Amino acid sequence: MTKLSIIMFSGTADKLMPVGVLASAAAGLGYDVEIFATFWGLLALKKDSPPPEVSKDYGPIGEMFKKVMEEKNMPSFLDMLREAKEIGNVKIYACAQTFDMMGLKKEDLVDIVDDVIGAMEYLEKSKESDITLFI
Amino acid sequence: MTKLSIIMFSGTADKLMPVGVLASAAAGLGYDVEIFATFWGLLALKKDSPPPEVSKDYGPIGEMFKKVMEEKNMPSFLDMLREAKEIGNVKIYACAQTFDMMGLKKEDLVDIVDDVIGAMEYLEKSKESDITLFI
Amino acid sequence: MTKLSIIMFSGTADKLMPVGVLASAAAGLGYDVEIFATFWGLLALKKDSPPPEVSKDYGPIGEMFKKVMEEKNMPSFLDMLREAKEIGNVKIYACAQTFDMMGLKKEDLVDIVDDVIGAMEYLEKSKESDITLFI
Numbered sequence: 001m002t003k004l005s006i007i008m009f010s011g012t013a014d015k016l017m018p019v020g021v022l023a024s025a026a027a028g029l030g031y032d033v034e035i036f037a038t039f040w041g042l043l044a045l046k047k048d049s050p051p052p053e054v055s056k057d058y059g060p061i062g063e064m065f066k067k068v069m070e071e072k073n074m075p076s077f078l079d080m081l082r083e084a085k086e087i088g089n090v091k092i093y094a095c096a097q098t099f100d101m102m103g104l105k106k107e108d109l110v111d112i113v114d115d116v117i118g119a120m121e122y123l124e125k126s127k128e129s130d131i132t133l134f135i
Numbered sequence: 136m137t138k139l140s141i142i143m144f145s146g147t148a149d150k151l152m153p154v155g156v157l158a159s160a161a162a163g164l165g166y167d168v169e170i171f172a173t174f175w176g177l178l179a180l181k182k183d184s185p186p187p188e189v190s191k192d193y194g195p196i197g198e199m200f201k202k203v204m205e206e207k208n209m210p211s212f213l214d215m216l217r218e219a220k221e222i223g224n225v226k227i228y229a230c231a232q233t234f235d236m237m238g239l240k241k242e243d244l245v246d247i248v249d250d251v252i253g254a255m256e257y258l259e260k261s262k263e264s265d266i267t268l269f270i
Numbered sequence: 271m272t273k274l275s276i277i278m279f280s281g282t283a284d285k286l287m288p289v290g291v292l293a294s295a296a297a298g299l300g301y302d303v304e305i306f307a308t309f310w311g312l313l314a315l316k317k318d319s320p321p322p323e324v325s326k327d328y329g330p331i332g333e334m335f336k337k338v339m340e341e342k343n344m345p346s347f348l349d350m351l352r353e354a355k356e357i358g359n360v361k362i363y364a365c366a367q368t369f370d371m372m373g374l375k376k377e378d379l380v381d382i383v384d385d386v387i388g389a390m391e392y393l394e395k396s397k398e399s400d401i402t403l404f405i
Binding site: 007040043056057097118119120124126127128132133134 | 272274284285287291292298326328344402
């Protein structure tokens with residue numbers, strides 16, 4: 001079984017999108033997918049999170065990208081992750097260290113989060129993966 | 136055969152450089168190299184792209200870095216990718232999703248782009264890699 | 271033997287922390303860990319480096335994160351790397367290209383740096399890894 005492991009660290013709109021796209025594509029191919037949401041990436045999974053901003057590194061082109069995404073009515077990264085979970089074996093884990101640091105509770109997070117696990121447990125899962133990415 | 140797969144997502148000068156350096160080094164070692172250019176990374180492969188900026192995260196040190204790179208007359212990431220393609224088996228793919236979203240045409244891109252492929256096709260290539268990176 | 275390879279490229283406080291956390295966790299699990307410090311990541315290993323800033327991409331939430339880290343008295347990424355080296359087989363390499371470009375000397379770097387090596391040598395080490403990340 002092919003496995004894709006993603007550490008979802010970033011919380012900007014432009015970097016959350018490839019997490020959704022890659023998870024969907026991998027689920028469609030029948031891969032196992034494991035996502036470890038940490039830091040900004042975990043905050044983006046809070047129920048009351050504001051819509052993510054595009055990275056400031058790209059200035060006005062960033063704003064243009066945002067507009068194109070809205071005009072093309074592209075699905076949000078959350079919708080893409082939801083869809084990926086529907087079609088395949090996609091697990092989303094919240095990083096225990098970030099979870100504690102931010103004083104989060106399980107019910108603060110969107111319902112697609114499967115569990116809260118530590119970095120050690122994630123590494124043990126991730127080491128069998130064919131593709132490992134830090135996004 | 137050893138294989139290096141890079142998702143070239145970022146478009147800042149500081150992050151494009153390691154793509155060029157790693158592709159050159161891997162080609163020099165005789166590795167197969169596959170680069171999937173997406174989002175900002177794909178925009179950096181447009182023929183009329185302005186020279187990329189350094190990430191804003193590093194403030195004045197970023198400007199210093201840019202100056203050092205110019206003074207030392209370092210090759211651009213495009214020159215490094217060109218050189219890597221000359222010495223080894225280096226393929227550069229444009230992400231179909233970004234391609235469509237931005238309304239790009241093949242002739243808008245520099246001549247080192249080999250093909251336009253989707254995320255699924257890329258994953259299928261990437262899963263056999265020894266080293267997978269998201270840059 | 272399981273092996274984790276990290277290219278430590280970024281130099282912001284938020285991205286240096288996961289390098290420390292993952293290296294510690296992997297060392298605790300008995301993995302071999304190899305870190306290749308390049309660009310901003312290498313500058314963060316200079317003896318006289320100012321404390322790293324949080325990425326500008328997250329605005330006021332970034333500042334909040336910094337405050338939480340201070341209040342919780344979290345160890346710095348350097349302390350985490352030091353601890354990881356004490357408990358396991360953790361090697362930290364400085365990127366030769368950045369080293370030359372910035373005119374660095376070995377004594378400019380903190381004492382946890384094991385050696386200065388080029389990108390080719392790093393790739394040759396990294397290709398045997400189970401998990402490869404660019405952070």
